[in-house]
Amino acid sequence: MFTLAEENYLKTIYHLESLFGEGVSTNAIAEKLETKPSSVTDMVQKLADKKLLTYIKYKGTSLTDLGKKEATNIIRKHRLWEVFLLEKLQFQWHEVHEIAEQLEHIQSEELVDRLDAFLGYPTTDPHGDPIPDKNGYFKATDKKLLASMKVSEQGICVGVKDSDDEFLKYLDKKNIAIGSMITLLAKEDFDHSLHIKVDDHSFFITKAISENLFVKSHESE
Amino acid sequence: MFTLAEENYLKTIYHLESLFGEGVSTNAIAEKLETKPSSVTDMVQKLADKKLLTYIKYKGTSLTDLGKKEATNIIRKHRLWEVFLLEKLQFQWHEVHEIAEQLEHIQSEELVDRLDAFLGYPTTDPHGDPIPDKNGYFKATDKKLLASMKVSEQGICVGVKDSDDEFLKYLDKKNIAIGSMITLLAKEDFDHSLHIKVDDHSFFITKAISENLFVKSHESE
């Protein structure tokens, strides 16, 4: 249906739009895709011609409903493949993203449906992100940053903000995974480091870590 | 490592070379890839520069060891994915080839190794073709055409020559699959049609069918 480049643009614009709102800037897209702004302008004009997004010169772009549908479908495929790689092929959670970047472009609706069934219709990917259904629908998980927790509050780890490779490896080393029970024992006002308990043992984490981990309040279950 | 187009050329040249011998003609490649001879000349010159094949103007091309290694690796991936689609996702055998055409280009050695293990190290694909190992090695199955069997001889169906969609559907309808026991009951000299018994029930097949089905003699087990 669409080319590899077109699909990557749609996915990127979708992510930027849900983070920063409508009217995604040319530079933001260029940075995310590691390309030049001039290339982005060209492609965005082409995607506008195809009714996948609206584009106003110097004002940025926003996906149309058609563009959003296409984007969520690619994200659906990406996340289903990530589950497959982790659950069935025993990859580690920091290894799956790169391969899913390729697999997300395989064209076959039947394949995606059967993969979904084979995996038991999962609702989140290995990083805690929701998997859209066939119609692009998914419920936004009510998560908040670990940094925003109050002392003695309990939370369940539900996802990561930036799924950077090194960060995921750090989490593995510290035995923090999706589903881990995290209790905030104390906050250090000076450097905003946190003393936390994960499942059974406790340790300290920096501010940077606490701003990259999503938790769901335990009460709000 | 290589582009999608380059990989498809390598795979096609490999198949043509193993069918008709060294020195594959420009026209033969063009026909298989549904492209123009002039495009083939261009690409073949590029692949020769990259030491993947030897090319002599007007004389045809032959893969180098490097080219063969690359080609068998793509074929390995193609066939492993076909097994996955059939065994794990319950696709029918005539549906798997087209999707595998896409999946064969996914780049990740680790992925192929883990897929191989996940499938239990299969040695043949759903159409009876051997799956090369990591080094490109596979044993040529000692198969022969059903058309070459003698009356009252027994054989096990081990593969198809042309895995055309309609042909595979015909086989499904007639309950002929890899592993089916086939007995040749009688030959009709006039139109070369055959009266055969498959597992339990018997029926007639045309010459065309008999020249598209591979069997392994039952004695030679």
Next chain:
DNA sequence: TTATTATTTTAGATTTGTCTAAAAATATTT
């Protein structure tokens, strides 16, 4: 062996997606 036909290569053009350099528009300072 010469003429005709078929195959293959070259030349030049096209599409897609990218780039650099320069121009235009917008945003921020002074």
Next chain:
DNA sequence: AAATATTTTTAGACAAATCTAAAATAATAA
């Protein structure tokens, strides 16, 4: 408000992979 800086677009070029049309070579027939 004018000057400066930043962002964005345009213009022109390029590599990859393809095409058409024409030229060159090889194979076949007369």
